[in-house]
Amino acid sequence: MQYSKVILEHLENPRNVGEMIDADSFAEVVNNACGDKIKLFIKFGDKQIISATMKAYGCVPTISAASFLTEWLKGKTIKEAVNLEVDELISLLEGLPRGKRHAADLAIEALQRTLLSYKP
Amino acid sequence: MQYSKVILEHLENPRNVGEMIDADSFAEVVNNACGDKIKLFIKFGDKQIISATMKAYGCVPTISAASFLTEWLKGKTIKEAVNLEVDELISLLEGLPRGKRHAADLAIEALQRTLLSYKP
Amino acid sequence: MIETYLPSRVYLDNSASTKLAPEVLAAMLPYFTEQFGNASSIHSFGQQAKGAMDEARRQVATLIGADFNEIVFVSGGTEADNLAVRGIAENYRSKGNHIITSEFEHPAVRNTCASLEKQGFRVTYLPIYENGLVRVEDVKSAITEDTILISIMHANNEVGTIQPIREIGGLVKEIRLERKHLFFHTDAVQSVGKTPVDVKLLGVDALSLSGHKFHGPKGIGALYLRKGVRINPQVTGGRHEKERRAGTENVPAIVGLGCAAELAKENLLEFQNIALLRDYLEREITRLIPEIKFNGDKESRLPNIANISFSYIEGEALLIALDLKGLAVSTGSACSSGSTEPSPVLVAMGLSKEMVRGSIRFSFSRYTTQAEVDYVLSVLPEVVTRLRRVSPLYKQAMAIEQHKY
Amino acid sequence: MIETYLPSRVYLDNSASTKLAPEVLAAMLPYFTEQFGNASSIHSFGQQAKGAMDEARRQVATLIGADFNEIVFVSGGTEADNLAVRGIAENYRSKGNHIITSEFEHPAVRNTCASLEKQGFRVTYLPIYENGLVRVEDVKSAITEDTILISIMHANNEVGTIQPIREIGGLVKEIRLERKHLFFHTDAVQSVGKTPVDVKLLGVDALSLSGHKFHGPKGIGALYLRKGVRINPQVTGGRHEKERRAGTENVPAIVGLGCAAELAKENLLEFQNIALLRDYLEREITRLIPEIKFNGDKESRLPNIANISFSYIEGEALLIALDLKGLAVSTGSACSSGSTEPSPVLVAMGLSKEMVRGSIRFSFSRYTTQAEVDYVLSVLPEVVTRLRRVSPLYKQAMAIEQHKY
């Protein structure tokens, strides 16, 4: 259950916390088994994502993955965002302890759902 | 299994070891369960026991009890010798560890048998 | 990570394990280095080891009001529970098939009962109530003609509630006037050294304790077994511990356990003052942090445990965030492989899922200081606020941050 | 009691227990004092403990050629044997009901098999022969359709004979091509650290080892369990050791076991030289003392054990007399409550009652020196002579002292 530095740093300083009232797109995902929850909000520019915010409830990597994502998304194209895979996110987070993969799954699900619900 | 000083001292310096060729009386006793064996030889004077010798095989207190007895007997009357009881011998030996009472039993049996076979 | 004025990290997870007392370590050392004999050996190395074990057995017996021969050394609290529950159940199986325990036992008892169920025993799991206590009436009405064993823990490891063991013990004694083969075991792993424990006063037939919960070593524990109560040994082999538990005796650890027992006895009265520190923590937390809930009966509980649920946030996240501040606590929540196993104790006490997940246990030891508690109070509110700010469950309007880009 | 030229008492009972290596103690100490967390705790105290355990598991695995996850920490050799034998038997009961073991196993295996017999298992106890070895043919012909477990020790604890484990392992693998559920356990408590032990080479499915037999701590051991072999846990409770053994992990002892394993590996080659010292002892004893018998095969045995029977005298008396000279050894005779339980191993090897009673085991460690052996040689003849002189069994005419008064 050792968390990476990246994960711990995001826990201590979560980025872009909150609900974006003028978001272009938004999704809320829940892991029904454990109750973890992520809300993700994205604002899109012409070609790129301008900003993202989040709320997250659950264990450490759920919070940190959501926080990490909001930073990572800034400046990415939709295509780049859509192509982010769970394993890539995990390696960006410098790994996850055994049994915690579901946090990255949930974050990616939140991302996909937010992108999907974007109607430009 | 802590042995008393007396017992250990007799183990290191067993007294009156050997078979007395001119003994007045003699007995050999065996504990059939464990195989311990004591041979006791006594020479009687007018009123008192003049000397005793022994051979002993078995665990420590069997050897020491036999050795102790040969010293103790010297100068005792037959009556005194007959009246020596197991518990008294044990206390003269400064105690026996649990499970070792049979050594004193055997020594007393050897004594009784030797006294019994004495035909003055 | 930790403010420099603190001498070291702050450890408030003493119900999980405690620091070895320096006196205990000192007592153990000679048995590692010089007197390393096997206590079953009859030479002087062995006899020295044996003598030290005897002394430790006396010390442990004295702590709980037992007789020398009623103490069986085992490898820890878990094994003590196994030996008591499985050992008694198996031994008296011909007398009955029914076991009574509670919903909130430690897994060492609960899972052992569950494994006995698979072997055909019938097990009744008594409920506990909101206050974290079983009810004597429930025990009473659960007893049948077929009951051979009751196992109810003395103090609960998560909320610290102290169960009515003495009353149950009285009940058992009464029933035993008519039905000889009913036995009463209590898991006192959390209570020994923290609240008075006397096997005669409690009226128990078997009692488990564990060294590392009261500044003794890990890997050693003891089972009190009232004279006359027989058990099926669970570890078979040589004739150690009067044929109740085989295996070369762990002499240094046994010596350590004895020393820890003696220290616990000496410190027991003073230990009750820990409640003052604990109550101070609870009071200040109430003052500083809204929307919290204290878990477990306020009257009947150990002096050294505070169990608090923080709404809207997850225990593990709070725990790790506090750990980053150098503060060690524990949580009733454990989320692994995407499914949370919430503390069965708190669930049994009727807490909502969310309140179970947001629970944190602070557990004190006799080494806990006011300065350490003040440190907790200096970091906890900020960390709770931070995590609540992130939480989508946090409904307070003022707390929902809204971004505009 | 001891000649002043000797640095301290002479300990030649290393098969009973060994002295903790100073390096091992040094490795353990931090886990008593500073890093005392519960390895199941997720805070940093717990994670440090967990990390240390992982390292120790690697060290133990490396010593015996196993994989990290194939090591289960338990409370000692006895528990390892119990877990292997009872754990495998119970788990595979539906596949067969027959167990093969030998007449000369340690009680940890023998009595566990006996307890399984009571539960309805059929157990074959293979004979051993005068040389102290089982025969592979005997194993082969004992195997039936119903056999699920073979448990034969690697090196015997009394005479040090090394059994043909590798051959039996090959046999088992062959049979397993047709019958999947046949498992092979070896009790390697005496051999680990003394002779090469590689689970793959030996072809075993389970192997027991114990810390205190190779300068590690008491109260800790390990069971190697080949990947894919399942067991019924014997201590139930929390989910420690991948649910194979419950109970708070004994971190300092585990760290000590790991360190001892590493040291054993480093010293293994040199350890073989101990045989030179041992052979020197045997040679000199032959020269100095008549009417003795060496027990156990001369070729296939551990380098550190000599088992010798001294005619006409009792082992316990000899042992205590030597103890008074500061020399610790052990005996195969134990006379208690007036009945002698002679060593089942020596009896199984066909020794006469008297030779069994007169047997003494000298067991060396890597710390044993030439000076210590010379000390043995300086006291042993005199003590043997003294006790023989007392013995009524001693037939040599010259030795019968005759008194005349």
Ligand SMILES: Cc1ncc(COP(=O)(O)O)c(C=O)c1O
């Ligand atoms: C109430 C209770 N019972 C049993 C145990 C198990 O004891 P041990 O940790 O010594 O295995 C614990 C602690 O883990 C406990 O808190």
Ligand SMILES: Cc1ncc(COP(=O)(O)O)c(C=O)c1O
């Ligand atoms: C061959 C053998 N097996 C098992 C054991 C038991 O191991 P432990 O002493 O760790 O319980 C021993 C030693 O006592 C032994 O020599």
